[in-house]
Amino acid sequence: MTPDRPEPSPASRLASARQEDAPFPTVPEHNFAVRRATLIALLVAAIVLPCIYVSIMAFNDLRAREADATDVTLRTVRVAEEHALKVFDMNEALDARVVDLVQDLDDHGIREAEGVIHEKLRVMGGGYPQVSAVSIFGSDGALLASSRYFPAPPASILNREDFTGIRDGRVLDHVSRVMIGQVAGEQVFNTGVARRDDNGTFEGVVSVALRPGYFSAFYRELLGGSDAPMTMSLLRSDGAILAHYPAQVSGSATVDPRSPFAAALAEGRRDGVVRTRSSTDGDNLILAFRRVGAYPVYVSCGYRTSAIWAEWYRHLSVLILSMFTPSIVLWCVIWLSLKRLGAEEEAWERWQAEASMRRSIESAYRQSRKMEALGNLVGSVAHDFNNLLMIVSANVQIVRRRGVPGLERELSAVERALKSGQSLTRQLLGVARKQPLHNETLAVERWLPSCRELLRASLGAKVSLVMDIGIDVWPMRVDVAELELALINIAVNARDAMPNGGRFTVRAANISFRHEDGFPLIGEFVQFSLEDTGVGMPPDVLARAFEPLFTTKPKGMGTGLGLPQVFAFCERSGGLAAIDSAIGAGTSVRLYLPRAAAAPEFERPREAPLEHTGTPHGLRILLVEDNDEVAAGTEALLQMMGHQVTWVFNADTALRLFDDAHAKQARTGEPLPFDLVISDIHMPGAMNGIDLAEAVQAFETKLPVILVTGYAEELDRARHVDVKVLSKPFDIALLEQILQAIQRDLAHAQPET
Numbered sequence: 238m239t240p241d242r243p244e245p246s247p248a249s250r251l252a253s254a255r256q257e258d259a260p261f262p263t264v265p266e267h268n269f270a271v272r273r274a275t276l277i278a279l280l281v282a283a284i285v286l287p288c289i290y291v292s293i294m295a296f297n298d299l300r301a302r303e304a305d306a307t308d309v310t311l312r313t314v315r316v317a318e319e320h321a322l323k324v325f326d327m328n329e330a331l332d333a334r335v336v337d338l339v340q341d342l343d344d345h346g347i348r349e350a351e352g353v354i355h356e357k358l359r360v361m362g363g364g365y366p367q368v369s370a371v372s373i374f375g376s377d378g379a380l381l382a383s384s385r386y387f388p389a390p391p392a393s394i395l396n397r398e399d400f401t402g403i404r405d406g407r408v409l410d411h412v413s414r415v416m417i418g419q420v421a422g423e424q425v426f427n428t429g430v431a432r433r434d435d436n437g438t439f440e441g442v443v444s445v446a447l448r449p450g451y452f453s454a455f456y457r458e459l460l461g462g463s464d465a466p467m468t469m470s471l472l473r474s475d476g477a478i479l480a481h482y483p484a485q486v487s488g489s490a491t492v493d494p495r496s497p498f499a500a501a502l503a504e505g506r507r508d509g510v511v512r513t514r515s516s517t518d519g520d521n522l523i524l525a526f527r528r529v530g531a532y533p534v535y536v537s538c539g540y541r542t543s544a545i546w547a548e549w550y551r552h553l554s555v556l557i558l559s560m561f562t563p564s565i566v567l568w569c570v571i572w573l574s575l576k577r578l579g580a581e582e583e584a585w586e587r588w589q590a591e592a593s594m595r596r597s598i599e600s601a602y603r604q605s606r607k608m609e610a611l612g613n614l615v616g617s618v619a620h621d622f623n624n625l626l627m628i629v630s631a632n633v634q635i636v637r638r639r640g641v642p643g644l645e646r647e648l649s650a651v652e653r654a655l656k657s658g659q660s661l662t663r664q665l666l667g668v669a670r671k672q673p674l675h676n677e678t679l680a681v682e683r684w685l686p687s688c689r690e691l692l693r694a695s696l697g698a699k700v701s702l703v704m705d706i707g708i709d710v711w712p713m714r715v716d717v718a719e720l721e722l723a724l725i726n727i728a729v730n731a732r733d734a735m736p737n738g739g740r741f742t743v744r745a746a747n748i749s750f751r752h753e754d755g756f757p758l759i760g761e762f763v764q765f766s767l768e769d770t771g772v773g774m775p776p777d778v779l780a781r782a783f784e785p786l787f788t789t790k791p792k793g794m795g796t797g798l799g800l801p802q803v804f805a806f807c808e809r810s811g812g813l814a815a816i817d818s819a820i821g822a823g824t825s826v827r828l829y830l831p832r833a834a835a836a837p838e839f840e841r842p843r844e845a846p847l848e849h850t851g852t853p854h855g856l857r858i859l860l861v862e863d864n865d866e867v868a869a870g871t872e873a874l875l876q877m878m879g880h881q882v883t884w885v886f887n888a889d890t891a892l893r894l895f896d897d898a899h900a901k902q903a904r905t906g907e908p909l910p911f912d913l914v915i916s917d918i919h920m921p922g923a924m925n926g927i928d929l930a931e932a933v934q935a936f937e938t939k940l941p942v943i944l945v946t947g948y949a950e951e952l953d954r955a956r957h958v959d960v961k962v963l964s965k966p967f968d969i970a971l972l973e974q975i976l977q978a979i980q981r982d983l984a985h986a987q988p989e990t
Contacts, residue, residue: 412532771824
């Protein structure tokens with residue numbers, strides 16, 4: 238097998254296109270070089286070599302000073318980050334000790350033992366100069382105990398952002414903004430954790446108030462006093478400044494949201510260097526920043542560019558004065574010419590890059606429009622195709638229920654064709670990204686072995702199957718049916734690539750990507766590696782492997798939807814699919830699927846349904862369907878099940894029937910003439926099926942509603958309404974089960990005589 242090479246993302250494809258496209262012929266670079274050489278020759282002829290030396294030295298000096306300033310800020314911010322990490326780790330340990338101290342006590346118990354708790358809190362927090370107070374608050378925000386006062390004064394933080402944030406599980410608010418503390422009585426910012434009982438119920442907050450002045454004093458010593466040309470800050474990930482040196486005018490400030498530094502924080506970068514303007518004194522800075530461990534806190538160190546320029550000007554003045562030359566005027570003219578030439582060259586290159594970028598973006602936009610048009614076309618075709626499948630399915634069921642002899646073989650063939658049609662429709666919708674995903678949390682080590690027989694059937698007898706599941710593979714949140722289809726598609730391709738037999742290997746392992754890795758994905762993923770020992774793909778075929786409707790198989794042997802379905806499924810799940818192959822070296826497909834946030838919940842044994850005596854009477858059903866043939870087949874099936882069916886063409890007509898029924902009910906007291914509504918979603922008229930379902934649910938007499946549709950997007954929307962939803966062509970047995978359950982509910986709802 239060839240080494241793993243992930244498939245480039247759309248963004249990386251655009252970047253490659255920018256480099257490879259040559260929209261316009263470029264001016265040869267030697268034209269700029271000749272003009273520059275001519276100017277330098279004139280400079281030498283005018284005896285300006287000393288001035289050239291000065292300019293080169295000055296330029297290099299400026300860059301060296303900026304590089305040194307950047308290096309100093311990086312080294313300084315690392316020291317500050319280590320210091321802050323130790324402080325916050327200590328605070329976390331202190332919070333944990335306090336939580337353990339009162340773990341088995343409720344608010345009343347803490348108040349009763351306040352004296353003992355106060356003394357322990359005072360001992361815990363008294364040895365740290367940065368700690369102003371350690372406090373315990375109840376679930377209602379009331380102060381229960383404090384290391385600073387005994388007894389605790391009446392105080393409440395119920396409406397404070399850090400209290401509500403910790404209560405609601407927001408990570409950012411575990412570190413508060415700078416404020417005047419109600420307990421500490423001085424300017425502090427708080428770090429806190431939630432107190433919870435054994436059942437996970439929120440019982441309050443343990444808060445440690447930290448002095449910003451402690452950090453400012455440390456930064457003053459680290460920078461060497463007020464004469465240093467640097468600034469340092471401790472701030473939250475939302476830009477709120479917690480501590481700053483030199484001291485700022487206001488007690489609380491934030492980073493300018495339009496600055497490059499704010500943009501870097503918003504992107505979630507852990508470290509970096511940006512050029513920005515100080516929000517405290519307006520000076521330009523070379524700013525290095527680092528995140529403090531896993532806390533929502535950053536430290537930053539800025540080097541004032543005004544100090545760099547001041548030192549550079551002094552050095553340049555010494556150079557110019559020491560290098561006397563009678564040709565200073567001519568040197569200035571030629572230097573300006575060189576500068577203008579550099580600007581022209583930069584402008585030309587920028588224009589070339591922008592032109593190439595525009596072509597790449599236009600190409601990507603055309604591809605996006607093409608996929609959008611394909612999706613709309615597929616959605617419309619799928620709706621009509623699903624209606625046709627529904628008609629065939631309904632009539633097959635009618636024939637089966639009537640017990641026509643001698644047609645079992647033919648009916649089975651039709652049912653197999655129906656299943657193939659459903660599968661083809663699902664593939665088309667998946668490639669067009671119009672098939673909704675039904676995600677669930679999946680335990681890989683339990684699920685993947687159950688697919689062994691499915692994969693063996695797809696691979697055939699000549700290909701051996703090897704499974705290698707890593708240790709403690711993370712759970713995933715995916716659509717299991719789409720994942721199974723993806724594995725089958727890859728297995729079928731592998732089988733066709735190994736006509737004389739071979740080995741197909743399936744591996745599952747954990748993998749993490751960081752921003753600095755340069756991979757299109759960032760975060761934690763489960764990697765499925767599916768490798769075969771087949772003939773491999775040439776480069777031109779490999780480049781189009783994920784292209785919809787592209788296939789190298791003979792006519793009638795492939796649709797060109799297998800690998801595109803794999804790629805579309807992975808992207809829509811938040812992951813990526815990549816393929817690597819070479820002639821004679823086999824093919825390797827990698828699926829990167831995101832890790833689930835929670836462990837899967839295993840199914841509990843279902844309780845046996847209660848048996849009901851008696852035979853429920855047939856339902857009075859209002860069938861709303863605009864397709865005559867679908868309506869006729871569905872109506873016949875429902876009548877064969879023993880139900881009374883009233884068919885109307887659209888939702889507007891159905892609602893008028895209900896209006897008439899309600900008017901009659903108001904006059905005579907008669908109940909509504911229907912027990913159930915079965916409605917299509919997409920119909921002509923002012924209302925669709927979802928609108929009708931919402932109107933029926935608003936009635937005083939609640940009626941059950943079943944919605945059916947052939948549009949996948951409507952199927953996804955309909956799930957937000959409290960109704961049963963079936964996709965065409967639906968399973969008749971499933972519909973019959975639903976109707977039987979509704980019959981039982983209605984039978985129980987009737988008063989006993």
